Every structure is written in structure tokens, then in C-alpha cells.
Amino acid sequence: MTFRKEELNEKSSPKEYCSWGEVGLLTKIVAAKIQSSNKKYDVILGITNGGIIPSRLMALELDIDHIQFIPVRNKKLYLEEMPQLATDKKYLVVDEIYDTGETFSKVRCAMRNFDCDYAFLMRRFNNTDGNETAFIGKTLNHDKWIVFPWEPKTLS
Numbered sequence: 798m799t800f801r802k803e804e805l806n807e808k809s810s811p812k813e814y815c816s817w818g819e820v821g822l823l824t825k826i827v828a829a830k831i832q833s834s835n836k837k838y839d840v841i842l843g844i845t846n847g848g849i850i851p852s853r854l855m856a857l858e859l860d861i862d863h864i865q866f867i868p869v870r871n872k873k874l875y876l877e878e879m880p881q882l883a884t885d886k887k888y889l890v891v892d893e894i895y896d897t898g899e900t901f902s903k904v905r906c907a908m909r910n911f912d913c914d915y916a917f918l919m920r921r922f923n924n925t926d927g928n929e930t931a932f933i934g935k936t937l938n939h940d941k942w943i944v945f946p947w948e949p950k951t952l953s
Contacts, residue, residue: 805896810942815919817946823918823934824851828858830932831889836914839886844869844904847893850947851918855891867904874903888913893945895920895931919943 840863843852849866856864867890868878882888888911895901895917905915914930921937937943 805940805942807942807944810940812944813939813941814944815946820851820918820946821854824854824858826934827916827918827932828855831859831914831916834930834932836930837887838889838914839863840865840882840888842867842880842882842888842890842908842913844890844892844900846870847945848891850945851893851916852891855889855916859889861889867907869900869904872899872903874900874907876907879907882908882911884911886912890915891917893918894943895933897921 838859838861841852841856841859841861842865843849844867846869852864852866856862865880865882867880868875888908890904890908890913892900892915895915901915914932916932918934919937920931920933920935
């Protein structure tokens with residue numbers, strides 16, 4: 798894993814704006830990778846907050862009608878709010894970006910007893926710190942804060 802001298806943050810880091818068109822394209826890229834892998838999922842698990850919209854878009858692309866959410870707010874996972882999961886189901890966990898790996902590590906730990914693969918529209922690193930399958934739309938080659946179209950305009 799690569800570590801940056803200074804952590805990226807929405808206030809002081811240079812920004813790159815992701816459009817709705819790019820979100821749609823990245824969703825199609827990730828969905829195509831999943832389809833070519835011949836993997837099938839029973840449920841999409843979206844990581845809140847950033848994974849809510851990508852989860853719905855991915856569900857449409859993959860024709861999956863069951864979406865649940867993993868409760869993450871301000872990089873904290875709320876285990877007491879986790880949905881009831883079944884060990885006989887196959888889950889696709891979706892988030893908008895794999896950045897520092899902090900959220901991913903917490904979610905991966907919580908999901909260790911379940912059959913899960915992971916999908917991200919973007920990532921900043923070349924691995925996901927484990928043997929899990931991860932489908933990635935785009936790997937970033939810069940240290941800019943990504944502003945997604947559903948985020949508040951105050952990040953401008």
C-alpha cells in the first residue's frame with residue numbers, strides 16, 4: 798500500500814470533478830467486468846454514503862433487485878445497524894471509491910463470514926489489501942480529491 802505524506806481532504810486538496818456521465822460510464826465498465834467473470838450475486842450491499850447511488854446503478858446494470866446498505870458514516874462502521882445477512886447468499890459490496898482503504902478494511906472485517914466480492918467506481922491504489930475479488934472502473938494516478946455529482950456543491 799502507498800502512503801501519502803499528507804492525507805487528502807475535501808477542504809485543502811486540489812479537486813477533480815466526476816460528472817454524471819463518468820459515473821454512468823464507470824458503472825458500465827465495472828458491470829461489464831462482473832458479467833465477463835460470470836459471477837452472479839444475490840444482493841448488492843452499498844456502503845453508505847458514497848455507495849448508495851453507485852449501488853442502485855449497478856443493480857440496474859446487473860439486473861439485481863435486492864439492495865441493502867452497510868452503515869458507514871464519517872468513516873465509522875455502525876455494526877448495530879448492519880442488515881441481517883445470510884451465509885448462503887453471494888454479496889456484491891459497492892462503493893464509489895477505494896481511497897485510503899480505511900473504510901474497506903472495516904467493511905471487509907465485518908463481512909469476513911460472508912461470501913462477498915467488492916466493486917468500486919474508482920480506486921487510488923493497485924490492490925485491495927486482501928484476496929477478495931475487486932472490480933474497479935478506473936485507477937487514479939493523482940492525489941486530487943474526487944467530487945462526485947451527488948456531493949454538496951459546497952465542495953466546489
